[in-house]
Amino acid sequence: MSETAPRPILVVEDLVKTYPGRRMLIGRPKPPVPAVRGVSFEIKPGETLALVGESGSGKSTVAKTIMGFESPTSGTVLFEGANLADFTAAETRAMRRELQFVFQDPYASLPGRMPIGEIIREPLDIHRIGTPAQRRERVRELLQQVGLKLEFETRYPHEFSGGQRQRVGIARALALEPRMLILDEPVSALDVSIQAQVINLLSDLQEELGLSYLFIAHDLAIVRHIAQRVAVMNKGQIVEIGEVDDVFERPQHWYTKALLASVPIPDPRLRDPERRSRITADVAAAREKP
Structure with a gap:
């Protein structure tokens, strides 16, 4: 008797996000900008799906739309089987305990006038979880969990390196014990x-x-290290999706091939002499496509 496959924790179906065109003082207004065009994928419990592509491909827009930072033009986002578009304000607030976001820039995402202990404790205060003593203890647990010293609790973000600040951001995201994190290029x-x-x-x-992680990235070496599956985005669409080893070793789409061929190889002995010609051929073929 076969085991039933676990239900995906996140399902994105035909997600579309179009930004209105700018109105001009002179001449015609600019046309709408389609940032995300019919994106679909799912993530299973305990899985990492990496969403990769060059800057402007729509990766971060997908992440922000899932979180509700942006409103989708159309499409469906299901979290634990529930449609996020149908949530009331109270339900959305409760959902935020299960689905958290880690920002790209550890310098801009932390309030500079708050000690990191307060920054990490803030989600617990907002959701009124535990007593003040329990919240302080939870902060100390989180500091240890992300590899920071307990005495850092009273220090301010400007006193730390970028890596330490990103650890603070991760600790803050973990404070509410979420089931899933969306990480928007967290190490770039x-x-x-x-x-x-x-x-x-x-x-x-x-x-x-x-x-579970939705890991937004453009560095393919990092993706191969952390993800089980990868979805490749180009011009607002997913052009290829699959297991990491399959996509990296047997890419099907020209854009995936071009991304993989452009990864620098430090050791000259391992470089493929035909690598540049393959990139040129792939890009030339792409330009012939509509």
């Missing part, structure tokens, strides 16, 4: 040496807490 603003530390932390937290 960090030094390469620090990126690996944060990625390893996210992998450890996922294994420890059973979290």
